[in-house]
Amino acid sequence: ISLRGLGMELRCRCIQTESRQIGRHIGKVEIIPANSHCEETEIIATLKRTGQEVCLDAEAPWVKNVIERMISSRRH
Amino acid sequence: ISLRGLGMELRCRCIQTESRQIGRHIGKVEIIPANSHCEETEIIATLKRTGQEVCLDAEAPWVKNVIERMISSRRH
Numbered sequence: 001i002s003l004r005g006l007g008m009e010l011r012c013r014c015i016q017t018e019s020r021q022i023g024r025h026i027g028k029v030e031i032i033p034a035n036s037h038c039e040e041t042e043i044i045a046t047l048k049r050t051g052q053e054v055c056l057d058a059e060a061p062w063v064k065n066v067i068e069r070m071i072s073s074r075r076h
Numbered sequence: 077i078s079l080r081g082l083g084m085e086l087r088c089r090c091i092q093t094e095s096r097q098i099g100r101h102i103g104k105v106e107i108i109p110a111n112s113h114c115e116e117t118e119i120i121a122t123l124k125r126t127g128q129e130v131c132l133d134a135e136a137p138w139v140k141n142v143i144e145r146m147i148s149s150r151r152h
Contacts, residue, residue: 026109027108027109027111028106028107028108028109029106029107030104030105030106030107031104031105031106031107031143031146031147032103032104033102033103033104033146033149034149035103041146041147041149043147058147058148063147064144064147067107067143067147068140068144070107070109070117071107071117071119071134071139071140071143072134073109073110073117
């Protein structure tokens with residue numbers, strides 16, 4: 001089986017990151033640590049209503065806050 | 077289009093969580109905040125070598141640490 005078949009990409013998926021604070025629209029978030037195929041940590045949010053995938057800036061404080069809040073909250 | 081088509085599940089995906097500290101084996105992590113279909117925040121790790129999906133305990137300190145480290149590190 002290929003890495004791709006495992007749901008892993010063989011290149012970076014993000015070209016640009018969303019600067020607006022879209023925390024409340026996020027349905028889920030995927031975090032892909034830097035690896036041999038992409039030297040940046042990638043954070044990809046899937047929006048609730050549209051399913052659109054949006055890359056987030058791992059260095060933006062609001063992104064860290066959103067993720068920390070997701071992990072901490074038991075119920076929305 | 078359906079929610080499922082948007083990559084969103086209509087039920088909880090996790091039955092049990094991994095208690096061993098498997099941080100170094102994680103290729104990526106998906107965080108799904110509590111929502112109308114599942115009242116728990118779900119954290120699903122995909123393992124590097126096997127592609128196996130493993131649910132993590134959102135309340136375990138090591139899980140929070142692993143995720144924070146992923147976001148903070150630029151390169152592994």
